[in-house]
Amino acid sequence: MSWKIWSLKKSPWVFHVNTGACNNCDIEIVNLLTPKFDVERFGIKLVGSPRHADALLVTGVVTRQAAPRLQEVYRQTSKPCVVFAIGACACDKGIFTTGYHVVGPVDKIIREVDPNAIIAYVPGCPPKPEAMISGIVQALSVL
Amino acid sequence: MSVPLNVLFWIVVIPGTVVLGLLACWIVRKVSALVQWRVGPPLFQPFYDVVKLMGKEILVPQEAQKAVFMAAPLVGMAGVLLLSIMLWRVAFVPAKPFVGDIIVAIYLMVLPSLALILGSSASASPHAAVGTSREMKLVMGYELSLVLALIVVIIKTGGTLNLAEIAQHTTVFSISNMLAFLVALLCVQAKLGFVPFDIAEAETEVASGVLMEYSGALLAVWKLAHAIMLVALPLFLVIVFLGGFDVTFLTMVFRGTFEPTLIMPLVWSICKYVLVLVLLILIKNTNPRVRIDQAMKFFWVYCGVALVAAIILATIGKNFGVSWL
Numbered sequence: 001m002s003w004k005i006w007s008l009k010k011s012p013w014v015f016h017v018n019t020g021a022c023n024n025c026d027i028e029i030v031n032l033l034t035p036k037f038d039v040e041r042f043g044i045k046l047v048g049s050p051r052h053a054d055a056l057l058v059t060g061v062v063t064r065q066a067a068p069r070l071q072e073v074y075r076q077t078s079k080p081c082v083v084f085a086i087g088a089c090a091c092d093k094g095i096f097t098t099g100y101h102v103v104g105p106v107d108k109i110i111r112e113v114d115p116n117a118i119i120a121y122v123p124g125c126p127p128k129p130e131a132m133i134s135g136i137v138q139a140l141s142v143l
Numbered sequence: 144m145s146v147p148l149n150v151l152f153w154i155v156v157i158p159g160t161v162v163l164g165l166l167a168c169w170i171v172r173k174v175s176a177l178v179q180w181r182v183g184p185p186l187f188q189p190f191y192d193v194v195k196l197m198g199k200e201i202l203v204p205q206e207a208q209k210a211v212f213m214a215a216p217l218v219g220m221a222g223v224l225l226l227s228i229m230l231w232r233v234a235f236v237p238a239k240p241f242v243g244d245i246i247v248a249i250y251l252m253v254l255p256s257l258a259l260i261l262g263s264s265a266s267a268s269p270h271a272a273v274g275t276s277r278e279m280k281l282v283m284g285y286e287l288s289l290v291l292a293l294i295v296v297i298i299k300t301g302g303t304l305n306l307a308e309i310a311q312h313t314t315v316f317s318i319s320n321m322l323a324f325l326v327a328l329l330c331v332q333a334k335l336g337f338v339p340f341d342i343a344e345a346e347t348e349v350a351s352g353v354l355m356e357y358s359g360a361l362l363a364v365w366k367l368a369h370a371i372m373l374v375a376l377p378l379f380l381v382i383v384f385l386g387g388f389d390v391t392f393l394t395m396v397f398r399g400t401f402e403p404t405l406i407m408p409l410v411w412s413i414c415k416y417v418l419v420l421v422l423l424i425l426i427k428n429t430n431p432r433v434r435i436d437q438a439m440k441f442f443w444v445y446c447g448v449a450l451v452a453a454i455i456l457a458t459i460g461k462n463f464g465v466s467w468l
């Protein structure tokens with residue numbers, strides 16, 4: 001394991017991208033930072049700019065408007081980085097499958113930019129904070 | 144101090160300051176976590192962060208002024224390193240000062256902010272531009288107050304511009320200097336970019352503002368510069384206001400003599416440093432962010448009035464020999 005991957009596992013900084021979620025998944029993500037779950041214990045930090053991020057937490061079905069933005073955000077993230085599809089919507093469009101404005105899911109849109117992107121899926125509607133922590137830990141352990 | 148030891152000391156001082164800075168970073172995050180009833184990050188977290196950033200890709204925006212964008216973090220880093228070396232020199236070799244080093248210290252303290260302004264305005268990002276304009280106004284705001292606060296100290300200590308001589312007085316035990324200390328503490332808060340004065344970096348409004356376009360190793364240099372500032376600025380306050388940083392014990396050990404009675408002043412000095420740091424952290428954790436116009440008004444109007452009063456008190460105290468004024 002190279003030192004880059006080792007240190008990445010020790011301090012994954014995350015950037016939160018909403019691509020048309022119902023806002024419930026987003027609330028659960030913010031929940032991770034509260035005293036009860038306190039992900040700063042693992043060095044996870046929410047950052048304000050994709051340039052600083054090591055992981056993108058993407059929530060929501062990707063809408064037609066959001067798709068180019070998501071790709072742009074992915075391009076602006078400094079590599080190596082991991083994409084997390086958080087919630088049933090982001091994993092496989094969830095309850096919005098037949099929506100007229102939906103071009104998702106997340107992995108399809110990201111792979112249009114980078115076919116080798118590392119994508120992890122955390123299902124649930126919304127996923128529990130515990131599920132997200134476990135998803136992040138599992139994704140990082142296979143890096 | 145024999146010559147090889149002397150050389151060894153000046154080699155150790157830069158990595159030592161960096162390590163102390165990362166430790167101070169950890170203290171900031173840990174104490175903030177404890178205030179919020181969280182567990183907080185592990186001890187080596189700031190170290191992991193910097194190592195990780197070193198290994199990441201460096202992205203430079205297409206329209207950026209590349210040379211300035213890349214050079215700015217190094218200039219800022221050089222400024223704070225020079226400042227911390229100067230302060231350590233005051234602490235370790237107080238017998239060899241140069242006149243007016245407090246003025247050099249004031250200039251060196253502005254350097255990181257100026258470098259940040261240059262770097263972020265070179266990045267051609269609208270968010271960074273907003274951050275830059277805020278940072279510029281903030282610098283104009285607190286610089287005046289900081290210089291006035293230092294003038295109070297200079298009046299109090301009899302007009303000396305020499306940090307080593309100022310360090311021999313515990314100036315804070317008088318009304319005028321208490322006021323000056325409080326204002327200087329808030330100025331340091333603003334210099335460090337801590338809440339309530341993190342207006343330039345406001346993550347929720349301008350997405351990290353001034354630092355927005357920095358990534359990878361360049362961001363790591365900014366983080367290191369900030370870590371060193373966490374050592375240098377409280378140390379500056381300790382030297383100017385709280386009676387200096389006494390490291391005679393360490394210099395004795397360097398010379399090869401062990402003097403147990405000198406441990407206490409060293410421990411006391413470290414306590415003073417930690418006290419200043421914890422005060423900064425507590426202010427950080429108990430206040431909401433202010434707007435830029437509120438910050439400028441605060442520094443120019445309220446702090447300005449307090450400092451003018453302090454200058455008058457200090458002058459009266461000096462001329463009539465009243466030591467507590």
Ligand code: SF4
Nearest residue numbers: 022024087088089125
């Ligand atoms: S997965 Fe469920 S909770 Fe999350 S955005 Fe979709 S509908 Fe909302």
